[in-house]
Amino acid sequence: MASRKLVSYTITGLKRWSCVARDLPPVSQVKALHVYDFDNTLFMSPLPNAKLWNGYTAGFLQTQENFINGGWWHDPNILGATGQGIEKEEPTGWAGWWNEHIVELVELSIKQKDTLTILLTGRGEDNFAELLKRIVASKNLAFDMICLKPQAGPNNQTFTSTINYKQAILRDLVFTYTDADEIRVYEDRVKHTKAFRDYFDSINKDLLNGSSPSPRKPINAEVIQVADAVTTLDPIAETAEVQRMINAHNTAIHNGGHALAPLEIKRSVFFTGYLISSVDSARLLKLVNLPSSLPESEVKFLASNIIITPRPCPRSILDKVGGIGRKQTWQVTGLGSLESRIWAARVTPIPADAKYHTDNPFPLVVLAIVRNSRPQDANRIQNWQPVPAGKQIVFQTEVGEKVQLRIETEGEGEGEYGALFINKNLKRQRDGPPAFERDSYRTNGTQRGGPYHDENRRPNGANGGYRGGNQNNRGRGGNNNPNNRFDNRNARGGRGGASNRANNRGRGPARGGGYKSLDDVQNNSRYANQGSSYQPNYDDGPPSYAAGADSYNSSFPALGGGGGSGGGQGTGDGGLPYGK
Numbered sequence: 001m002a003s004r005k006l007v008s009y010t011i012t013g014l015k016r017w018s019c020v021a022r023d024l025p026p027v028s029q030v031k032a033l034h035v036y037d038f039d040n041t042l043f044m045s046p047l048p049n050a051k052l053w054n055g056y057t058a059g060f061l062q063t064q065e066n067f068i069n070g071g072w073w074h075d076p077n078i079l080g081a082t083g084q085g086i087e088k089e090e091p092t093g094w095a096g097w098w099n100e101h102i103v104e105l106v107e108l109s110i111k112q113k114d115t116l117t118i119l120l121t122g123r124g125e126d127n128f129a130e131l132l133k134r135i136v137a138s139k140n141l142a143f144d145m146i147c148l149k150p151q152a153g154p155n156n157q158t159f160t161s162t163i164n165y166k167q168a169i170l171r172d173l174v175f176t177y178t179d180a181d182e183i184r185v186y187e188d189r190v191k192h193t194k195a196f197r198d199y200f201d202s203i204n205k206d207l208l209n210g211s212s213p214s215p216r217k218p219i220n221a222e223v224i225q226v227a228d229a230v231t232t233l234d235p236i237a238e239t240a241e242v243q244r245m246i247n248a249h250n251t252a253i254h255n256g257g258h259a260l261a262p263l264e265i266k267r268s269v270f271f272t273g274y275l276i277s278s279v280d281s282a283r284l285l286k287l288v289n290l291p292s293s294l295p296e297s298e299v300k301f302l303a304s305n306i307i308i309t310p311r312p313c314p315r316s317i318l319d320k321v322g323g324i325g326r327k328q329t330w331q332v333t334g335l336g337s338l339e340s341r342i343w344a345a346r347v348t349p350i351p352a353d354a355k356y357h358t359d360n361p362f363p364l365v366v367l368a369i370v371r372n373s374r375p376q377d378a379n380r381i382q383n384w385q386p387v388p389a390g391k392q393i394v395f396q397t398e399v400g401e402k403v404q405l406r407i408e409t410e411g412e413g414e415g416e417y418g419a420l421f422i423n424k425n426l427k428r429q430r431d432g433p434p435a436f437e438r439d440s441y442r443t444n445g446t447q448r449g450g451p452y453h454d455e456n457r458r459p460n461g462a463n464g465g466y467r468g469g470n471q472n473n474r475g476r477g478g479n480n481n482p483n484n485r486f487d488n489r490n491a492r493g494g495r496g497g498a499s500n501r502a503n504n505r506g507r508g509p510a511r512g513g514g515y516k517s518l519d520d521v522q523n524n525s526r527y528a529n530q531g532s533s534y535q536p537n538y539d540d541g542p543p544s545y546a547a548g549a550d551s552y553n554s555s556f557p558a559l560g561g562g563g564g565s566g567g568g569q570g571t572g573d574g575g576l577p578y579g580k
Contacts, residue, residue, distance in 0.1 A: 016154035018145035033183040038121035040228035122162035178216040262410040272313035273305035274397035334384035341370035
């Protein structure tokens with residue numbers, strides 16, 4: 001029988017994994033090994049915002065193979081933009097971005113003299129070592145080792161996956177510190193948790209049957225599944241960072257030597273309407289009188305808009321209503337319900353002769369619906385109860401759009417109007433609005449994520465957000481929200497009628513590396529009369545209906561191709577640094 005070749009493990013060899021120059025304790029001193037993951041275990045790293053991007057794009061951003069620079073989890077600028085950015089967050093220790101329970105455990109581990117405490121992450125050493133050390137130092141967490149994924153291991157080994165890389169370090173820990181009785185690993189990814197448990201079972205099995213290449217007693221291994229939380233960046237910062245990432249990707253492609261296609265960010269407009277503020281929504285929702293037998297958990301409260309068109313608005317209608325950003329005052333004149341499952345308010349403009357448009361028979365606000373009901377059925381309400389003159393609520397709206405962003409291959413010859421729709425098969429869209437078809441406006445509600453290959457990421461959080469992985473990623477937004485889906489087959493034209501033709505010609509993207517990767521809002525004829533103050537709506541409706549509550553509707557800048565005083569360099573205040 002051939003003898004086993006013994007493998008030697010040393011503290012000097014183990015130190016080569018760490019990016020901090022710290023002496024490690026002798027083997028005889030260490031009785032426990034405590035290993036902590038970084039992303040969404042110790043630190044609440046942001047995910048792509050599911051309200052900002054359609055479902056396919058949220059997964060696309062996290063797939064390493066889609067970007068020359070690696071995408072979301074391989075770009076240090078994304079992590080650096082957490083909170084208010086490095087310059088403001090570092091002095092405060094990134095307050096509010098930590099899993100404080102895990103922080104307490106790390107602090108206890110560090111205090112134990114016989115415990116080696118390790119931070120182990122799959123983020124790349126070249127791009128993230130300095131940033132992670134700054135983040136950890138700001139919290140005064142003195143790990144014995146901080147290990148990030150290198151291009152090659154200490155013995156020039158390469159890794160096909162993050163799990164293989166982490167298992168290599170765990171093996172070195174176990175067989176270097178042979179006097180350690182236990183190893184604890186804290187991990188948020190279910191797939192990795194199972195893999196680590198199986199790996200330690202395999203190590204102990206080999207030790208018990210004598211087939212291990214290095215002798216030691218079996219080790220008590222515990223892998224703790226950590227419940228992670230979903231966090232996101234500030235939406236303005238997130239959009240800007242993704243645009244910079246795309247610009248770098250496109251520049252590398254135009255410099256040659258890469259097979260990937262240039263990318264651009266586009267806007268998907270689900271509907272155009274008179275948008276209602278969260279404060280006024282709260283006032284309007286007080287008009288809803290639910291049956292006592294109906295649990296509120298079965299009701300979806302809306303009161304977010306008066307529909308203009310269930311799609312991007314043609315130029316003729318936009319001109320009629322005064323353009324994006326135009327304010328209009330309304331008064332509630334009647335209340336009605338349908339079969340105790342839909343509640344709505346009938347409204348009239350102030351002044352009464354103001355020009356307006358709605359694809360509904362008359363302007364109305366859908367206040368609430370029982371789950372799985374269709375808001376467009378509010379048009380079937382026949383019995384409207386008049387509201388006494390002294391109790392008629394008056395509120396103000398602003399013409400806007402329900403928008404999500406998406407990333408697609410750069411579209412040559414795509415018209416301004418066509419760019420507002422998801423290009424399902426990456427086909428060119430004709431300029432001008434097509435004949436209305438329900439599927440043309442169906443968005444990520446039915447889109448599935450592509451074949452993402454970044455094994456380093458996995459499903460994360462209750463909202464289905466992804467850190468990558470082999471996803472069947474159902475998107476959010478769009479027609480998942482019944483308030484965004486008015487059935488055009490039953491809608492009648494409002495005052496002044498609707499036009500199905502656009503008056504603007506298509507424009508192709510700038511070539512040679514000068515990108516306008518978002519629709520150029522400030523220089524776009526759709527928004528020509530609104531100046532730089534227009535801020536698109538990126539929400540389905542107010543998330544909270546308490547008076548004065550913060551709404552996600554607020555503070556989005558004009559999404560333009562280098563518009564604003566910043567000159568596209570990120571130094572000004574008037575718009576994001578898109579484009580050149």
